[in-house]
Amino acid sequence: xxxxxxxxxxxxxxxxxxxxxxxxxxxxxxxxxxxxxxxxxxxxxxxxxxxxxxxxxxxxxxxxxxxxxxxxxxxxxxxxxxxxxxxxxxxxxxxxxxxxxxxxxxxxxxxxxxxxxxxxxxxxxxxxxxxxxxxxxxxxxxxxxxxxxxxxxxxxxxxxxxxxxxxxxxxxxxxxxxxxxxx
Amino acid sequence: xxxxxxxxxxxxxxxxxxxxxxxxxxxxxxxxxxxxxxxxxxxxxxxxxxxxxxxxxxxxxxxxxxxxxxxxxxxxxxxxxxxxxxxxxxxxxxxxxxxxxxxxxxxxxxxxxxxxxxxxxxxxxxxxxxxxxxxxxxxxxxxxxxxxxxxxxxxxxxxxxxxxxxxxxxxxxxxxxxxxxxxxxxxxxxxxxxxxxxxxxxxxxxxxxxxxxxxxxxxxxxxxxxxxxxxxxxxxxxxxxxxxxxxxxxxxxxxxxxxxxxxxxxxxxxxxxxxxxxxxxxxxxxxxxxxxxxxxxxxxxxxxxxxxxxxxxxxxxxxxxxxxxxxxxxxxxxxxxxxxxxxxxxxxxxxxxxxxxxxxxxxxxxxxxxxxxxxxxxxxxxxxxxxxxxxxxxxxxxxxxxxxxxxxxxxxxxxxxxxxxxxxxxxxxxxxxxxxxxxxxxxxxxxxxxxxxxxxxxxxxxxxxxxxxxxxxxxxxxxxxxxxxxxxxxxxxxxxxxxxxxxxxxxxxxxxxxxxxxxxxxxx
Numbered sequence: 001x002x003x004x005x006x007x008x009x010x011x012x013x014x015x016x017x018x019x020x021x022x023x024x025x026x027x028x029x030x031x032x033x034x035x036x037x038x039x040x041x042x043x044x045x046x047x048x049x050x051x052x053x054x055x056x057x058x059x060x061x062x063x064x065x066x067x068x069x070x071x072x073x074x075x076x077x078x079x080x081x082x083x084x085x086x087x088x089x090x091x092x093x094x095x096x097x098x099x100x101x102x103x104x105x106x107x108x109x110x111x112x113x114x115x116x117x118x119x120x121x122x123x124x125x126x127x128x129x130x131x132x133x134x135x136x137x138x139x140x141x142x143x144x145x146x147x148x149x150x151x152x153x154x155x156x157x158x159x160x161x162x163x164x165x166x167x168x169x170x171x172x173x174x175x176x177x178x179x180x181x182x183x
Numbered sequence: 184x185x186x187x188x189x190x191x192x193x194x195x196x197x198x199x200x201x202x203x204x205x206x207x208x209x210x211x212x213x214x215x216x217x218x219x220x221x222x223x224x225x226x227x228x229x230x231x232x233x234x235x236x237x238x239x240x241x242x243x244x245x246x247x248x249x250x251x252x253x254x255x256x257x258x259x260x261x262x263x264x265x266x267x268x269x270x271x272x273x274x275x276x277x278x279x280x281x282x283x284x285x286x287x288x289x290x291x292x293x294x295x296x297x298x299x300x301x302x303x304x305x306x307x308x309x310x311x312x313x314x315x316x317x318x319x320x321x322x323x324x325x326x327x328x329x330x331x332x333x334x335x336x337x338x339x340x341x342x343x344x345x346x347x348x349x350x351x352x353x354x355x356x357x358x359x360x361x362x363x364x365x366x367x368x369x370x371x372x373x374x375x376x377x378x379x380x381x382x383x384x385x386x387x388x389x390x391x392x393x394x395x396x397x398x399x400x401x402x403x404x405x406x407x408x409x410x411x412x413x414x415x416x417x418x419x420x421x422x423x424x425x426x427x428x429x430x431x432x433x434x435x436x437x438x439x440x441x442x443x444x445x446x447x448x449x450x451x452x453x454x455x456x457x458x459x460x461x462x463x464x465x466x467x468x469x470x471x472x473x474x475x476x477x478x479x480x481x482x483x484x485x486x487x488x489x490x491x492x493x494x495x496x497x498x499x500x501x502x503x504x505x506x507x508x509x510x511x512x513x514x515x516x517x518x519x520x521x522x523x524x525x526x527x528x529x530x531x532x533x534x535x536x537x538x539x540x541x542x543x544x545x546x547x548x549x550x551x552x553x554x555x556x557x558x559x560x561x562x563x564x565x566x567x568x569x570x571x572x573x574x575x576x577x578x579x580x581x582x583x584x585x586x587x588x589x590x591x592x593x594x595x596x597x598x599x600x601x602x603x604x605x606x607x608x609x610x611x612x613x614x615x616x617x618x619x620x621x622x623x624x625x626x627x628x629x630x631x632x633x634x635x636x637x638x639x640x641x642x643x644x645x646x647x648x649x650x651x652x653x654x655x656x657x658x659x660x661x662x663x664x665x666x667x668x669x670x671x672x673x674x675x676x677x678x679x680x681x682x683x684x685x686x687x688x689x690x691x692x693x694x695x696x697x698x699x700x701x702x703x704x705x706x707x
Contacts (some may be wrong), residue, residue, distance in 0.1 A: 037406075040611075049613040052353050059360055066367075066374055072641030076372035079629045080363045084550060087356045095348055103350070104614030110406040117405050118603055121398075125595040133583060141575045148405055149571025163576055167583065175236070177587045 048104070049094035056091050060157035061083030113148045120144065132182035133171075137164050188312065188530075192538025194508060196546055201241050201539065208245035209547045212252020213554055216268045217260060217562050220404045220570050221577065223253035223269070224616070227513045228396040229577060231389050231520070233585040239521035240536050244543040246517055249491045250510050253545065254453060255551045258295040258486055260563055262288055263416045271453035271489035276463040278474060278481030283416040291482045293423040296555035298435045298487035301360060305439040305550040306446065306494035310541055315532070321527035326638065327646050329504075330631035331655035332623045338612045338662055339619040341451035350613045358618035361386060362625020377635040381593045388516040390597040391622055395615040396513070396599055397581050399605020401574055407564055421559050423479070431483035434464050438484040442491025447498050452508040453489040460488035494544060500525055501537060505624070509616030511621040 004139045062077075063084055069075025120143045124136040141160035145151045151159070195201060227246050234242035257269030262279035275295065282291040324332075337359070341351040364375040365385025369396045376382040423431070438460040445456040464484040465474045474481050497514075499507040504526030506512040518525050523533055530537045554562065585598045605615045639645030647653045 044611060048350070048613070052357065054307075055360070057355060062375060066372055070641065071636055071643060074369070074633045074636055075371045076367040079632065080360060080611065083356055083359045083363070087353060087360065089676065090353045090356060092348060094353060098349060101612065103612045105222060105612075107610070108406065114402045114405045114606060115505065117402055117578070118599065121599050121602075122596075125592055125599065126578060128586070128595070129592055137579055137583070140579065144575035145571065149569070149574065151227055151571055155572075159572055163579065171583065171587070178590060179583065179587065 037106045037108045039102040040106045042099040044104045044106075045098045045101055046095050049091050050080060052087060053091035053095065056084050056086075056088030060088060085141050117144065117148055129180055134168065134182050135166065136166060188534040189542070190539050192536065192542040195535050195539040196215055196244070196543045200238075201543065202546065203523050204237070204241040204245040205248050205547050206544045206550060207665075208248020209252035209550050209554070210247075212249040212254075213256040213551065213562060214565065215249070216253035216256020216258075216272075217565050218268065218568065218570070218573065220573070221400060223250045224510045224513060225396045225400040226253075227510060227517075228392040229581050229584065230658060231392060231513070231517060232588045234517050235518065235588060239518070239523050239533075240539040242517060242521060243514065243536060243540050245659065247540055247544065248432070248547045250514075251490060251547060252551055254303075254486075254490045254493050255296065255299050255555050257280050257489075258299070258482075258555075259292065259559070260566065262291045262295070263418065263563065264566065269453075269489075271457045272486070273495075274453075274457050274485045275482055277461075278476070278478050281475065281477035282479070282482065285477050286417075286420045288416050289421040289475065290423045290427050290479065292418065292559055293421045293556060294427055294479055294483045295486035296421075296552055296559075297423070297428075298431065298438060298483045299490040299555070300548050300552045301435050302439045302442050302487035302489075302491035303494050303544065303551075305492040306443045307541060307544045307548070309443050310495060310498055310544075312499050314502050314537075314541070317498065318527040318530045321503050322501075324527065324651065325649075326631040326634035327649050327652040328408060328655065330628055330635055330657070331646060331652040332503060332505050333628040333631065334497070335655050335659050335662070336449040337509070337617065337621045337624055337628075338659055339448065340508060340620050340663060341614075342450065344524055350611075351617045354608065354613045354615065355617035355621040358621030359625045359628070361391070361618075362627065363620045368626075368630065383589075386597070387589075387594070388519070388623065390585055390594050391601055392513055392516060392619055393581055393585050394601020395599040395605040395608075395619055396509070398578065399609065399615060400601025401578050401581070402606040403609045404570060418559065418563055421556050424509070427479050433467075434460075434480035434484040435487045437463060438487030439491045441484075442488035442493075443495045445488075446492030446495030447507070449499060449505065449507045452496050453492045456492035457485035457489040460484040497540070501529060501540070502527060504627075506620060509620050512616075512620040515623050560659055562675070 031057055059080055063080035064077060066077030066080070067082055068078045069076035118142050124140050127136040138160055141163055145156040145159055146153065168181075171179050172181060196205070210577065211226065211230075212223065213222050215223065221229075226249055230246070230249070232402040234246065237245070244323075250683050253269050254271060257267060257272035258275055258279070260266045260268035261272040261275040262283050265276055267273040267276055279291045279295070282288060332482055336354070337355050341355045342348050360375075362385075364382055365375075366373055366383055373383060441460045441463065442453075442456040445459060446452060461474075461481060464478075464480045465471050467477070467478065496507040496511055499505045500511045500514055504515070504524065508517045515525055518536075523529070523536060581597050582598060586592065587592045588594065608618075635646065638641065646656055
């Protein structure tokens with residue numbers, strides 16, 4: 001089938017080409033690096049591996065509880081068990097060998113912006129069923145524009161009001177979607 | 184070959200509603216391509232709730248338009264700002280921005296648009312010819328073939344892309360695990376629900392996709408929203424000269440072929456094909472040192488290839504029901520939401536969708552050519568919109584949008600949770616793409632694998648003795664071992680070569696064991 005014969009062609013021509021490809025990737029990584037925060041170091045790599053390891057182990061334990069069955073009569077736990085074992089093995093490999101990779105990013109001061117953003121979304125979800133979508137949406141717009149985006153108050157006010165009005169027109173008036181609302 | 188359904192397909196595309204959705208799709212695609220930040224996958228994820236209220240054909244036509252439209256739009260920021268709007272336009276930065284500095288931005292954009300159009304159109308023709316053939320062949324596939332193909336797809340998408348391969352495979356495996364949440368369809372037992380009724384039916388695809396791709400990306404971009412936007416380079420006369428055209432003829436022809444070929448492969452797709460097309464041109468060139476200093480082939484080749492690949496990556500989805508990349512996984516999900524099962528039977532059961540979507544791409548590419556050449560000024564002006572203004576609007580669309588799907592606040596929380604997971608994954612170097620793809624394919628792989636075991640009477644060697652599933656499994660082993668072998672070869676240039684796949688009897692569960700070795704060699 002094409003899946004097996006196709007890769008042979010690019011790969012055969014690859015030998016010399018791969019180097020150019022790798023060079024390109026290195027050049028790109030270097031180019032983009034100036035824009036990104038520095039990588040987070042070996043500790044973050046190990047921590048990432050430990051988190052996925054915990055998920056894998058939890059998966060193994062839980063799926064054992066669901067019952068593996070046999071190959072003739074696969075139980076509900078067999079497939080999650082196999083996948084969890086893979087997650088566990090791969091995570092061990094990550095903890096053991098992945099320390100020197102540089103694909104993580106440090107949390108910087110601007111990461112606090114993301115945390116604030118998440119908080120505003122949780123507040124919106126909490127208030128939505130209580131007081132409708134208009135006020136929480138407006139608050140979210142103001143917070144994101146003014147405090148997360150550093151827009152001027154004038155722009156903030158203008159864009160927030162226009163956006164919420166547009167949502168009202170679209171969801172409530174045009175599509176009559178039963179969104180919880182104040183008015 | 185029977186041409187009636189193809190012609191009927193054009194009839195469907197030319198209906199005013201579908202033309203309108205095609206136009207909306209390509210305009211959105213072009214816009215998000217121009218705006219750095221949100222990629223096509225994130226945009227499609229965010230817009231999934233809209234597709235509920237739309238006819239399946241129109242919905243997929245629109246989503247497809249976003250996907251290939253983004254390939255056109257991504258060029259503009261690469262050339263004018265040295266900021267790739269899309270990952271697949273990253274290599275265009277080298278020569279595109281160099282050309283812009285020499286005052287040839289117009290020629291660069293022009294050749295990119297022409298190349299994209301030719302690459303896209305060649306690829307659609309290839310798609311029309313090849314897709315029904317593959318679909319016909321795939322009708323004989325049974326559960327063992329699907330289990331193997333699904334696994335191969337997940338593995339290829341995780342290992343072919345850029346970045347940490349080990350982490351990508353971990354993300355994919357976790358995606359498979361998330362897919363098992365809810366009631367087991369064979370025994371009715373509840374798995375990983377922790378007694379929560381909201382989880383009993385499993386986790387919906389929409390909040391996962393919207394969270395990991397959409398909100399995750401928005402949150403990730405928040406960290407740098409406050410950065411100033413650069414003024415774009417001036418664009419004059421968006422039409423390449425006769426010399427430019429003849430210089431890039433070969434690059435466009437080769438780019439079309441490379442893009443079409445690599446796009447079909449799972450994990451290939453637009454990004455890889457643009458890199459390969461650029462590398463090929465640089466290697467063929469008589470003066471390779473021109474590359475990076477404004478060689479027009481360096482713009483024409485990757486831009487042609489990424490568009491050709493974007494189009495041909497529909498082939499595995501439409502013919503096998505196996506998405507070839509993360510964006511196609513979203514298309515897969517969108518089709519399922521519409522109650523349409525993508526697969527080899529699609530061309531017969533839903534010829535309207537099959538041919539409607541394929542033929543809409545001709546129209547879409549013409550629209551995009553018009554937007555990219557005479558109307559490019561409009562999109563250049565959009566570059567001045569600050570990301571800080573777009574972020575809250577897209578965030579609102581996401582949370583309110585997901586609410587409207589089931590009128591469920593629980594879904595909003597789910598999106599926020601997956602948004603945070605997506606953000607953290609990006610910070611820690613995990614690509615969310617393989618996770619979403621694995622989640623989408625998880626149910627298919629599990630149920631096919633279990634059905635196969637029933638067919639084989641519990642004997643797993645049955646996977647190896649069936650010719651097609653056996654071949655696919657051998658390919659899985661080869662994919663897992665290949666990078667290792669390549670490193671070894673490179674380490675001792677010209678030394679004896681170990682043949683890949685020398686242990687084809689290994690079952691897929693054994694493949695993860697290969698990965699630690701590969702990671703150590705990679706670290707050297």
